[in-house]
Amino acid sequence: MFISTSFLIFLCSITIIKTDRTIRRLPYKLDSDITAFVGDNIINYELTRIDTSGPMSTLEIETEQWVHDCCFIVTSQPVLRIRLKAENNYPKITAYLRLRTSLSSIVMTGTGMITTTNSIQSDSLVFELSGTSKAQLQVEITTKLDVILAGTGQITMTGNVRGAGYIRLTGAGEFDGRACPMNTVIVDVTGVGTAYVIGEQAVDVAVGGVGHVYYHGPLRNQRVNGLGSIDSLLSSNGKLLKSSAITMKISINYYIICFFFYVFKFFL
Numbered sequence: 247m248f249i250s251t252s253f254l255i256f257l258c259s260i261t262i263i264k265t266d267r268t269i270r271r272l273p274y275k276l277d278s279d280i281t282a283f284v285g286d287n288i289i290n291y292e293l294t295r296i297d298t299s300g301p302m303s304t305l306e307i308e309t310e311q312w313v314h315d316c317c318f319i320v321t322s323q324p325v326l327r328i329r330l331k332a333e334n335n336y337p338k339i340t341a342y343l344r345l346r347t348s349l350s351s352i353v354m355t356g357t358g359m360i361t362t363t364n365s366i367q368s369d370s371l372v373f374e375l376s377g378t379s380k381a382q383l384q385v386e387i388t389t390k391l392d393v394i395l396a397g398t399g400q401i402t403m404t405g406n407v408r409g410a411g412y413i414r415l416t417g418a419g420e421f422d423g424r425a426c427p428m429n430t431v432i433v434d435v436t437g438v439g440t441a442y443v444i445g446e447q448a449v450d451v452a453v454g455g456v457g458h459v460y461y462h463g464p465l466r467n468q469r470v471n472g473l474g475s476i477d478s479l480l481s482s483n484g485k486l487l488k489s490s491a492i493t494m495k496i497s498i499n500y501y502i503i504c505f506f507f508y509v510f511k512f513f514l
Contacts, residue, residue: 271308276322279303282351283326290340291360295367303346309339354379365405375399385426395419415439415457424479433459435474442479451476
């Protein structure tokens with residue numbers, strides 16, 4: 247069987263590329279300062295806020311060299327999106343984003359993780375997270391924070407929101423805002439999600455399914471549909487409950503619910 251020389255060269259080049267597993271952190275050009283970004287695959291993101299007097303936001307990606315050589319499509323005008331050209335067994339990929347301007351929107355799907363090295367400042371921020379993605383964010387929000395959490399994602403947020411916070415959970419996700427007080431906060435939890443929030447002026451809570459909300463602050467409105475619960479974050483001595491105590495309480499409630507479900511099913 248005849249195989250062309252050019253085809254053999256192509257196969258050899260692919261082999262060479264894939265065997266270069268040296269980890270390198272390389273710069274990637276941005277078309278402009280970005281105001282939003284979408285992370286929709288396995289890529290992890292690390293955000294750092296830099297001085298506004300700097301020339302422009304920057305992007306660096308760290309991974310094995312063969313991935314740099316073949317697999318990234320980066321667009322950024324003004325929404326940053328890093329795509330992988332094809333499905334593959336990729337190694338760990340981390341994108342380091344240094345932001346000169348404020349973000350108005352962050353969308354994370356897939357399995358990636360997003361973290362911050364300092365406080366991300368914004369007047370208004372919409373943060374959507376789904377799939378199995380995780381987030382650990384430090385923020386300073388002036389007017390409005392809108393969090394939409396779906397799937398089994400997890401968000402841990404620190405900092406403060408001087409305006410209003412809107413926290414919406416579906417699925418089995420968890421939002422932990424115990425270290426991020428908000429002026430006012432509205433929480434809507436469905437499915438089996440869990441939220442921990444602090445509202446300094448007012449807290450409004452709606453729970454459906456078997457969701458759980460733990461709050462601190464003046465409870466203005468509450469509504470429970472199903473087997474969910476709304477509880478204070480404060481223990482009997484006036485201190486905020488630790489994660490272990492809350493987790494134990496959720497577990498006990500879960501087993502009680504399961505017990506009555508199976509008893510009810512047995513007698514039908």
